[in-house]
Amino acid sequence: MQGLASYITGRLLLAPVVLLVISFATFALGRYAPGDYVEIQAGTRARPETIERIRHERGLDDPVYEQYGRYAWRALHGDFGESKRYRGVAVEDVIFPRLWVTVQYNAIALILTFGIGIPIGTWAATKRGTWLDPLAIGTFLLFASVPVVVSVPALQWLFAVKLGWLPTSGWRVHEFFGVELGIFSRQIILPMLILTLPGVAGVARYMRGQVLEVLDQDYVRTARAKGLRGDVVVSRHVVRNALLPIATILGFELAGLLAGSIFVETLLGIPGIGLYAFESIGSRDYDSIMAIVLMGSAAFIAANLLVDIAYGFIDPRIRLPGAVRP
Amino acid sequence: MTYAEVPGAALEQLAVRPAPSFRVLRRLARRPVAVIALAVILTVYLAGILAPWVAPYSFTDTDFQHRLAGPTWDHPLGTDLLGRDMLSRAIWSAQTTVIVSGAAVLTGGLVLGVTLGLLSGYAGGRLDSVIMRVADAVYSVPTILLLLIITATLRDKVVTVFSDIEDFTGIHGLVSSGAPSYFLVFGALSVFGWVGMARLVRSQVLSLREAQYVLAARAAGASTARILFRHLLPNVTNLLVVALTLSLGAAAGAEVALTWLGIGVQSPHPSFGAMIFQASALTTLRAHPHLIIVPSVVIASLMLSFNLLGDVLTDVLSPRRR
Numbered sequence: 001m002q003g004l005a006s007y008i009t010g011r012l013l014l015a016p017v018v019l020l021v022i023s024f025a026t027f028a029l030g031r032y033a034p035g036d037y038v039e040i041q042a043g044t045r046a047r048p049e050t051i052e053r054i055r056h057e058r059g060l061d062d063p064v065y066e067q068y069g070r071y072a073w074r075a076l077h078g079d080f081g082e083s084k085r086y087r088g089v090a091v092e093d094v095i096f097p098r099l100w101v102t103v104q105y106n107a108i109a110l111i112l113t114f115g116i117g118i119p120i121g122t123w124a125a126t127k128r129g130t131w132l133d134p135l136a137i138g139t140f141l142l143f144a145s146v147p148v149v150v151s152v153p154a155l156q157w158l159f160a161v162k163l164g165w166l167p168t169s170g171w172r173v174h175e176f177f178g179v180e181l182g183i184f185s186r187q188i189i190l191p192m193l194i195l196t197l198p199g200v201a202g203v204a205r206y207m208r209g210q211v212l213e214v215l216d217q218d219y220v221r222t223a224r225a226k227g228l229r230g231d232v233v234v235s236r237h238v239v240r241n242a243l244l245p246i247a248t249i250l251g252f253e254l255a256g257l258l259a260g261s262i263f264v265e266t267l268l269g270i271p272g273i274g275l276y277a278f279e280s281i282g283s284r285d286y287d288s289i290m291a292i293v294l295m296g297s298a299a300f301i302a303a304n305l306l307v308d309i310a311y312g313f314i315d316p317r318i319r320l321p322g323a324v325r326p
Numbered sequence: 327m328t329y330a331e332v333p334g335a336a337l338e339q340l341a342v343r344p345a346p347s348f349r350v351l352r353r354l355a356r357r358p359v360a361v362i363a364l365a366v367i368l369t370v371y372l373a374g375i376l377a378p379w380v381a382p383y384s385f386t387d388t389d390f391q392h393r394l395a396g397p398t399w400d401h402p403l404g405t406d407l408l409g410r411d412m413l414s415r416a417i418w419s420a421q422t423t424v425i426v427s428g429a430a431v432l433t434g435g436l437v438l439g440v441t442l443g444l445l446s447g448y449a450g451g452r453l454d455s456v457i458m459r460v461a462d463a464v465y466s467v468p469t470i471l472l473l474l475i476i477t478a479t480l481r482d483k484v485v486t487v488f489s490d491i492e493d494f495t496g497i498h499g500l501v502s503s504g505a506p507s508y509f510l511v512f513g514a515l516s517v518f519g520w521v522g523m524a525r526l527v528r529s530q531v532l533s534l535r536e537a538q539y540v541l542a543a544r545a546a547g548a549s550t551a552r553i554l555f556r557h558l559l560p561n562v563t564n565l566l567v568v569a570l571t572l573s574l575g576a577a578a579g580a581e582v583a584l585t586w587l588g589i590g591v592q593s594p595h596p597s598f599g600a601m602i603f604q605a606s607a608l609t610t611l612r613a614h615p616h617l618i619i620v621p622s623v624v625i626a627s628l629m630l631s632f633n634l635l636g637d638v639l640t641d642v643l644s645p646r647r648r
Contacts, residue, residue: 010455011462018463026472029479134359138634145629147579149586149599150622153606161612205637259470263583278587281474289475296468304465 015301026293027068030286081287091291102272109195117203125211144201152267169268191264210242251304353642360638363631374420381414404616415596422597427577434516435523443527444554461521473514477589507591530562564643575632598625
């Protein structure tokens with residue numbers, strides 16, 4: 001237990017340092033980038049002196065570390081600056097509603113990915129040596145091999161244009177008890193398909209490997225030998241033990257989903273954080289970019305940390321000092 | 327699906343004992359899936375490498391008489407909006423894929439990832455924790471976002487550096503050949519691509535570190551470098567082969583994603599990402615489906631082949647699951 005405790009402490013102490021490094025790097029990149037927003041805001045016909053004056057007024061000609069210091073201080077007090085794209089609106093007021101949109105459908109996609117991947121992987125492992133195993137895994141691998149930027153237009157064409165079953169794009173909100181939910185609409189089906197199907201292959205493949213590993217164990221042979229039915233052995237002995245390591249790929253799948261969100265939101269016009277990131281980079285809205293990167297990194301760090309801690313508690317073998325951590 | 331990330335978790339079950347390569351090849355040859363996958367990969371890679379000789383047209387040749395044409399004898403895969411031959415563009419795109427993913431996997435995965443993984447696992451102690459904490463840090467960054475920012479902000483700088491090099495060395499055509507954008511994409515992919523590989527190698531080395539032959543080599547006075555590269559590296563090759571296969575596929579997909587976002591390979595240099603981007607508007611898609619079908623089929627079958635080959639290799643190389 002001691003090993004785990006010090007490991008967690010170490011990771012907790014590291015988190016702010018990582019955030020600091022990431023935020024400074026992003027900040028510096030933004031400041032050194034060509035064509036800052038002052039030029040964009042001032043317009044193409046502004047005189048160089050005007051641009052200089054605006055820079056000076058906003059402290060943009062101070063050294064980068066001073067500017068960063070000011071930024072960090074304000075950010076710690078919950079002030080992330082003003083959105084340049086939506087003028088006059090605070091960045092945090094733009095981000096939070098959009099974050100809620102992204103979180104909603106990503107949570108559903110994550111649940112679906114694991115909910116489909118785990119049974120498929122288990123089933124494939126029990127069918128090992130027959131043609132069903134490679135067929136099942138191969139089918140989902142095919143989905144995983146089509147880039148999102150291809151599958152979105154392809155599915156739009158199929159379901160919206162050809163069959164006319166689904167709307168091509170958009171995001172529709174219904175209100176439930178004062179909470180705006182967009183996941184109960186026909187618009188959600190397309191992004192769900194696109195985000196879930198590629199992830200299933202990863203989970204299924206990993207689960208299959210784990211199940212095969214467990215099937216080799218002595219206790220499975222014992223369970224079979226004492227006359228338990230095959231499906232009971234699988235559900236009671238195999239799946240439970242194979243599920244443990246699945247937790248480790250949770251962070252990995254989440255990262256994949258968030259990366260996919262940028263494309264899905266941009267292509268399907270979903271007003272989430274991914275679309276906002278895409279827009280902000282296009283319009284060099286560095287205050288928004290900073291906030292998105294900070295928030296994204298914090299979420300990633302937290303998710304990975306949670307997974308590691310959970311894993312340590314679930315599997316006692318990890319807690320041994322000197323054990324190999326995944 | 328983090329781009330250019332080795333899906334390491336799935337590989338840890340690979341046993342460490344290396345099998346002689348000819349036996350592995352023979353076992354591979356008995357798997358039809360592996361043979362087909364290898365054939366697809368070789369075709370795309372050879373076409374890419376031999377592009378200047380294989381492609382019937384240049385990627386900029388336009389034929390305004392036959393714009394957006396379907397397949398004909400002159401243009402077996404049709405032509406695009408500017409009347410450029412789709413087959414030639416696909417072949418040149420394959421070259422982009424080969425250069426970018428090959429370079430990224432070589433530097434990021436193989437050189438950085440393997441070396442750091444070996445060092446981290448073997449040295450242990452403070453060095454190990456420094457490397458692994460840096461890996462944790464890189465891992466916890468939303469990769470695609472940072473890639474977007476880095477390439478968006480640094481592109482002009484890189485182009486300047488490359489034209490300086492041109493002036494300095496007298497080599498011409500570096501910038502016009504698209505080298506800066508290749509460099510950016512591959513640099514971005516390799517900076518974030520080493521973590522998975524390093525973790526994977528480290529976890530293997532941790533269990534090999536106390537093996538008798540390592541102790542023996544150390545007792546005989548072998549240097550650390552010798553132990554790392556002569557004794558430990560050969561014992562993780564199985565793992566490397568599979569991980570490299572999978573990351574080549576992932577890098578090919580990453581190029582598409584980056585270029586689609588507008589931060590990858592720049593026009594007029596063809597790449598599958600650029601071809602897909604140009605064709606993916608719904609109206610274009612309806613009227614001229616061949617524009618998107620050609621690049622999508624190639625990139626999807628390439629990625630699928632890498633994935634399938636990786637799976638078969640895992641099976642073939644792992645003694646426990648034979």
